[in-house]
Amino acid sequence: MECRFCSGTGWWRPERPHRDGSGVIVWLRVDEPCRGCAGTGKEHSPVAAL
Numbered sequence: 001m002e003c004r005f006c007s008g009t010g011w012w013r014p015e016r017p018h019r020d021g022s023g024v025i026v027w028l029r030v031d032e033p034c035r036g037c038a039g040t041g042k043e044h045s046p047v048a049a050l
């Protein structure tokens with residue numbers, strides 16, 4: 001079963017707030033291993049129906 005958080009890619013791309021040199025908050029897109037499946041792309045737990 002594919003991970004419902006990353007659609008099986010094992011990665012997700014959240015946006016993180018970052019304050020630049022002039023104090024302006026900008027949003028940076030970052031790549032991280034999916035927290036829902038620890039980067040495997042597979043759904044581990046049987047709670048997908050929730």
Ligand SMILES: [Zn+2]
Pocket residue numbers: 003004005006007008009010011034035036037038039040041042
């Ligand atoms: Zn995932």
